[in-house]
Amino acid sequence: MEVQAGPLLSQINYPSDLKKFNEDQLEEICKELRQYIIDVVSVNGGHFAASLGVVELTVALHYVLNTPYDQLVWDVGHQAYGHKILTGRRNVFHTNRIYNGISGFPKRSESEYDTFGVGHSSTSISAALGMAVASHYKGETDRQHVAVIGDGAMTAGIAFEALNHGGIENSNLLVILNDNCMSIDPNVGALKEYLTDITTSKSYNRFRDDVSAVLSKISELGPNAHEIVKKIEKSIKGTLLKKSNLFESLKFRYFGPIDGHDIEHLVKVLNDLKDIPGPKILHCVTIKGKGFALAEKDQTKWHAPGLFDKITGEIKKTVVDKPQPPKYQDVFGHTMVELAEQNDKIMGITPAMPSGCSLNIMMRAMPNRAFDVGIAEQHAVTFSAGLATQGLIPYCNIYSSFMQRAFDQVVHDVALQKLPVVFCLDRAGIAGADGPTHHGAYDIAFFRCIPNMIVSAPMNEEELRNLMYTAQLKHHGGPFSIRYPRGNGVMPDWKRPFKEIEVGKGRKICDGEDIAILTLGHIGNEAVKACLELNAEGYHPAHYDLRFAKPLDERMLHEVFSKFSKVITIEDGCIQGGFGSAVLEFAADHKYKAEIKRLGMPDAVIEHGEQAELWDECGYDAHAIIYEVKQMVMARPTKSLVG
Ligand SMILES: Cc1ncc(C[n+]2csc(CCOP(=O)(O)OP(=O)(O)O)c2C)c(N)n1
Numbered sequence: 340m341e342v343q344a345g346p347l348l349s350q351i352n353y354p355s356d357l358k359k360f361n362e363d364q365l366e367e368i369c370k371e372l373r374q375y376i377i378d379v380v381s382v383n384g385g386h387f388a389a390s391l392g393v394v395e396l397t398v399a400l401h402y403v404l405n406t407p408y409d410q411l412v413w414d415v416g417h418q419a420y421g422h423k424i425l426t427g428r429r430n431v432f433h434t435n436r437i438y439n440g441i442s443g444f445p446k447r448s449e450s451e452y453d454t455f456g457v458g459h460s461s462t463s464i465s466a467a468l469g470m471a472v473a474s475h476y477k478g479e480t481d482r483q484h485v486a487v488i489g490d491g492a493m494t495a496g497i498a499f500e501a502l503n504h505g506g507i508e509n510s511n512l513l514v515i516l517n518d519n520c521m522s523i524d525p526n527v528g529a530l531k532e533y534l535t536d537i538t539t540s541k542s543y544n545r546f547r548d549d550v551s552a553v554l555s556k557i558s559e560l561g562p563n564a565h566e567i568v569k570k571i572e573k574s575i576k577g578t579l580l581k582k583s584n585l586f587e588s589l590k591f592r593y594f595g596p597i598d599g600h601d602i603e604h605l606v607k608v609l610n611d612l613k614d615i616p617g618p619k620i621l622h623c624v625t626i627k628g629k630g631f632a633l634a635e636k637d638q639t640k641w642h643a644p645g646l647f648d649k650i651t652g653e654i655k656k657t658v659v660d661k662p663q664p665p666k667y668q669d670v671f672g673h674t675m676v677e678l679a680e681q682n683d684k685i686m687g688i689t690p691a692m693p694s695g696c697s698l699n700i701m702m703r704a705m706p707n708r709a710f711d712v713g714i715a716e717q718h719a720v721t722f723s724a725g726l727a728t729q730g731l732i733p734y735c736n737i738y739s740s741f742m743q744r745a746f747d748q749v750v751h752d753v754a755l756q757k758l759p760v761v762f763c764l765d766r767a768g769i770a771g772a773d774g775p776t777h778h779g780a781y782d783i784a785f786f787r788c789i790p791n792m793i794v795s796a797p798m799n800e801e802e803l804r805n806l807m808y809t810a811q812l813k814h815h816g817g818p819f820s821i822r823y824p825r826g827n828g829v830m831p832d833w834k835r836p837f838k839e840i841e842v843g844k845g846r847k848i849c850d851g852e853d854i855a856i857l858t859l860g861h862i863g864n865e866a867v868k869a870c871l872e873l874n875a876e877g878y879h880p881a882h883y884d885l886r887f888a889k890p891l892d893e894r895m896l897h898e899v900f901s902k903f904s905k906v907i908t909i910e911d912g913c914i915q916g917g918f919g920s921a922v923l924e925f926a927a928d929h930k931y932k933a934e935i936k937r938l939g940m941p942d943a944v945i946e947h948g949e950q951a952e953l954w955d956e957c958g959y960d961a962h963a964i965i966y967e968v969k970q971m972v973m974a975r976p977t978k979s980l981v982g
């Protein structure tokens with residue numbers, strides 16, 4: 340839908356246009372930019388509150404910096420809508436996150452203003468430091484490098500690894516800490532408390548005013564400005580402040596906290612900071628959702644609210660006339676509470692996604708047994724391992740793509756020590772509009788190769804519950820992983836009594852003659868649809884839901900390969916090394932000769948779009964399955980080949 344930008348914003352295509360305005364017009368530009376984001380996101384969807392919170396920061400940065408020569412790195416990038424609009428993408432912003440449209444995150448291939456591809460958090464300081472060191476090496480002393488990182492993203496280990504390194508590099512790096520006291524859910528942990536202390540402490544506020552006073556004089560100080568500023572700073576900071584400021588102790592010069600919505604002040608401070616070399620941190624206090632009252636009030640709900648009425652604030656829901664299947668995440672959340680009520684050893688862990696994975700249900704019901712550990716996937720895994728050493732049974736829920744961060748912890752801290760940690764991988768498979776950074780593409784492949792690991796995937800809600808139930812019973816000596824996708828399952832009536840599932844045992848969904856379809860997980864429901872249509876057309880595929888990629892149901896596979904010479908495997912994950920590869924290995928190891936077609940994500944970057952669009956593009960939705968079955972069945976008559 341075409342949305343009209345305000346009169347000033349419509350004159351701005353690039354930061355060079357923005358620079359033509361006077362400073363006293365910037366407030367109006369911010370107003371129009373904020374409104375434009377509201378107008379477009381309300382009808383298109385996407386991340387919302389974070390971008391509203393950095394409108395002033397975005398305008399100030401592009402006003403002061405010489406982008407794209409100066410390098411501006413957004414952390415996570417879910418807050419970069421204003422940046423996109425000001426850097427050549429206003430006219431295509433209505434395609435944000437839509438199939439074939441622009442990405443919801445900064446992306447190097449999309450614009451030279453997007454200096455670094457993001458989506459996963461906490462990478463900005465490392466990336467900006469790399470750029471700063473490269474500039475230093477190349478003698479580009481006039482170049483600025485700015486990382487904008489949120490208080491939530493700052494909790495991750497990699498952010499501190501970067502600060503640790505950045506503090507001793509004499510490169511031109513400015514870290515802007517966008518502190519709104521929020522992650523997706525309220526931010527957690529001691530760092531958050533520390534930042535709140537800084538923001539409210541009298542001594543820091545006095546320091547902030549002193550620094551502002553110094554900065555305001557900088558232009559009057561002449562050629563020795565830096566030396567003079569350093570001296571004054573040293574004297575006003577005093578030993579106490581230096582020792583007690585975390586960032587100062589890491590050798591970053593700390594400025595702030597300042598009001599991140601005061602555009603005039605921001606422009607001034609950023610201009611002044613440009614003249615101060617070396618590693619610096621500017622602490623900005625902002626309000627997530629700023630300018631949209633409901634979002635300011637319920638920041639979690641408005642992190643990514645879906646479509647909404649921008650006047651009433653009503654979030655639009657699809658109207659349905661019959662009970663709908665629940666989201667898998669909610670089945671996980673409710674089942675956790677049920678299981679934990681029966682077994683006092685069970686604990687729940689999430690790195691910063693309590694509402695995303697629905698562990699918040701358990702956090703409310705059993706606050707001493709469910710933990711949001713902040714954006715800290717590696718810690719979440721090793722913390723779970725620690726719990727497991729003491730006889731507890733941790734269920735560590737991590738989105739599949741974020742689990743990529745913690746691979747070593749899974750191998751080294753859990754699997755090698757045979758610790759019984761249950762990994763629940765939400766958003767496994769095509770994630771949808773978040774795109775390639777968020778697709779849960781690789782987990783089957785990267786978990787399948789780990790010794791002692793069980794790799795499972797439910798085809799529906801009941802199986803998810805039963806796998807979760809089974810995982811606590813099976814102290815097989817090692818981790819048990821359960822992967823399931825974003826979105827809804829298929830069973831409106833899902834709350835059934837628990838039943839143990841034999842580890843490594845699949846189930847036959849339907850018998851057939853022409854060909855065997857082997858599926859893993861929820862995508863099996865596409866095969867069910869395909870089989871119905873194929874049956875109606877006179878084809879008779881058999882369908883097996885393997886449930887486990889490791890251990891494989893070897894008995895079932897012997898049955899399949901003895902009976903069928905044509906086999907299709909289907910998984911919502913990468914083909915290379917995944918479930919289909921496991922079946923191929925089985926066939927090769929047992930010398931079965933069969934035509935095996937593997938469907939799943941190809942060895943390519945799968946862009947963003949709706950799940951169904953991407954399943955179609957990758958060729959493993961019901962239509963594609965029907966097509967493949969017909970191709971294979973028609974190609975040659977079926978016969979069983981053994982040996
Ligand atoms: C490695 C990783 N873990 C989790 C997420 C999910 N996530 C995206 S934004 C976000 C909150 C970030 O908080 P903050 O950096 O403070 O930004 P804000 O939304 O408050 O502006 C989280 C947890 C992610 N993108 N990457």
Ligand SMILES: CC(=O)[C@@H](O)[C@H](O)COP(=O)(O)O
Nearest residue numbers: 415417458643695766773825
């Ligand atoms: C930016 C980010 O990483 C999250 O906000 C992510 O988009 C959440 O995804 P879900 O909507 O699937 O919870």
Ligand SMILES: [Mg+2]
Nearest residue numbers: 489490491521
């Ligand atoms: Mg935040």
